[in-house]
Amino acid sequence: MNESGTIHSMAPTADDAPLVVGGITLGSRLIVGTGKYATYAEMARCLDASGTDCVTVAVRRERLVNAAGENILDHLDATRYAILPNTAGCYSADDAVRVARLGRELLRDMGSVCSEWVKLEVLGDRRTLLPDPVGTLEATEKLVADGFTVLVYTSDDPVIAKRLKDLGAASVMPAGSPIGSGQGVLNANNLRICLEYLKEDDPSYPVIVDAGVGTASDVAVAMELGADGVLLNTAIAHARDPVRMAEAMRAGCRAGRLAFLAGRMPRRLYATASSPDEGSIAGPRS
Amino acid sequence: MVTERLAADVADNPDVMVTVNGERRLAPAGSSLHDLVEALGFAGRPVAVEVDGQVVSRGRFADRRLTGGEKIELVTFVGGG
Numbered sequence: 001m002n003e004s005g006t007i008h009s010m011a012p013t014a015d016d017a018p019l020v021v022g023g024i025t026l027g028s029r030l031i032v033g034t035g036k037y038a039t040y041a042e043m044a045r046c047l048d049a050s051g052t053d054c055v056t057v058a059v060r061r062e063r064l065v066n067a068a069g070e071n072i073l074d075h076l077d078a079t080r081y082a083i084l085p086n087t088a089g090c091y092s093a094d095d096a097v098r099v100a101r102l103g104r105e106l107l108r109d110m111g112s113v114c115s116e117w118v119k120l121e122v123l124g125d126r127r128t129l130l131p132d133p134v135g136t137l138e139a140t141e142k143l144v145a146d147g148f149t150v151l152v153y154t155s156d157d158p159v160i161a162k163r164l165k166d167l168g169a170a171s172v173m174p175a176g177s178p179i180g181s182g183q184g185v186l187n188a189n190n191l192r193i194c195l196e197y198l199k200e201d202d203p204s205y206p207v208i209v210d211a212g213v214g215t216a217s218d219v220a221v222a223m224e225l226g227a228d229g230v231l232l233n234t235a236i237a238h239a240r241d242p243v244r245m246a247e248a249m250r251a252g253c254r255a256g257r258l259a260f261l262a263g264r265m266p267r268r269l270y271a272t273a274s275s276p277d278e279g280s281i282a283g284p285r286s
Numbered sequence: 287m288v289t290e291r292l293a294a295d296v297a298d299n300p301d302v303m304v305t306v307n308g309e310r311r312l313a314p315a316g317s318s319l320h321d322l323v324e325a326l327g328f329a330g331r332p333v334a335v336e337v338d339g340q341v342v343s344r345g346r347f348a349d350r351r352l353t354g355g356e357k358i359e360l361v362t363f364v365g366g367g
Contacts, residue, residue, distance in 0.1 A: 033367030043365065058366025061307040061359065062333055064326055072363050073332050088366050101341045102361050105334035109344055179367070211367075233367030 016261055019228050021206050022149030022170040024082060024114050028053045029223070030253050031084065031208065033233025037242065040075035046236050047081065049246035054082040056119055056231065058089070059103045078110055084151065086119040091132070093139035096122045100143055118143060119173075119210075119231075120152045129179040133160045137167065144168035153210050156190035162197045165205065172198055173210035173231060176222060180234040182214030185221050195226045216245070216252030223256025224264065302354030313352050320347035326360070333362050 019026045032052040037043035047055055057072060076083065085103030090096040100118040107115035122139050124132035131154050143150050144167060151171040152164050161172045174194050177183035185191060191209065198207050206229065209222035213232040222230050230253060239245035301312040306326070313322050319342060323329060335342050336359040342350055 033365075035365040035367045037365060056367055057363040059334075059361050060364045062326075062328060062362050064307060064309060064311075064360075071332055072365055083363070085363065086366050098336065098339065102334040102336055102359070103363075105341050105343065106332060106361075106363055109332065109334070231367075 016257065017204065019206060020204065021151065021208075022114070022117065024117075026053045026082070026229070028250075028253075029229040029257060030219070030249060031056060031210075031229060031231040032236065032246070032249075033231070034072060034076070035233050036237035040070065040072065042242060043237075044075050045243050046246040047076075049243050049250065050236065051250040052081070054084055056084045056086050056233070057103075058086055059099050059106070073110070078112060082114050082117070083107060083110075083112060084114070084117050084119050087121050087139075089123070090121060091123050091135070093122055093135045093142065096120060096135070096139040097142050097146070100139075100148060101146075104148070114149065116147055117149045117151065120150050120169075131155055131175070133157070136160070137163060140164055140167045140169050151208065156187050156194060158190060158193040158197045161194045165198055171206040171208050171228075173208045175211040176209050176218065177212030179211045181212055182235060182238075183212050184214050184218035185209065185212065185225070188221070188225060191222070191225050191227070199226075213249075216248035219249050219252040220256035220259070223253055224259045226260050229253075302352050304352055304354065304356045304358055306358045307360055317352055318348050319350040319352065319358075322352060322358070323347060323360070328360065331362070333360050335360050 019029050028051045030050055030052045031054045032047055032050050033056045034043055035058065037046065055076065085107065087096040087099040090099055103118060104115055120139055120143060122132045122135035124130050136152060136154055140150050140152055149170040151173055152169045153173050153175065154160055154164055156174040161174055164172050174191060176185040195207055198205050207227055208229040208231055209227045210231040213219055213230060213235045215235060219230045232249065236242050236246045236249060300315060302315055304311055304313055319335060323335065337350065337356050
């Protein structure tokens, strides 16, 4: 991150405006989680290979016994990565607001340029980790009023997505499929409608697909649909070779973005030959 | 003067009970949030503190006297998605 608040470890694609969230420019369209890695060293290698400029962290109680062990911040270069605290594990708007404020305090102490950022999650259910839409709306309203830049995890419901934007969320982040499920983008049609609703009259509004990515093609699919970015964690951390998968995610993200910008050909029911019929020595098939 | 008053406090009420991260802890009467954070080994470490549901900034730790009964959360960043 430089002093103007721009983060760029990966040059943006030519003729493509960079991703801007809450006034901060991110060079990479991938946001990568820091959970579930075997070691901090592996995490650091994966973040590097992914090309990301923005990483999520959780806020948790310190251990009072055997304290003063290693801290994740000892392994995250805050001058390189924007640190985005989440409210994971919160099942009420009030708890999410408390956790967001504690995360902000940690970021302010660090002198972060994006100290008001929060990845808001208000969950409804432990088994699915699906968002609680009512709690999510309530917490978004409170956090926006408190000056936060709210990047909000939500379902792929276009109506809720639009309401979150209307409440002032800096980015709406619909899930491709449940958190950590690796099922990819389950309802591309809903995502398409989310993108339409959120971007009509406001094409640069950032929509980030958060959760459900299993492999690089899932990232490419989300990006081809027109998402501005993808947030993922488990798909890298639980790959057999996490560092290689991180690199694959980087490539998948870039491929998907390029394909979106290029504009795909229409789908057709029947074949159209790529080689000319004219000049063929073969006789017609009867 | 200050020393005398503190000594008197200690005689009347040697310790106060607070709850830190769900665990009950004794803190010397008259001690501050700064003293508690230091005693727990987190001085200079990246931690944020909430007392009874309100965040207390690092700059105010020393002013915040513990009177007993406070519910304190002492948190940091960990890996997460």
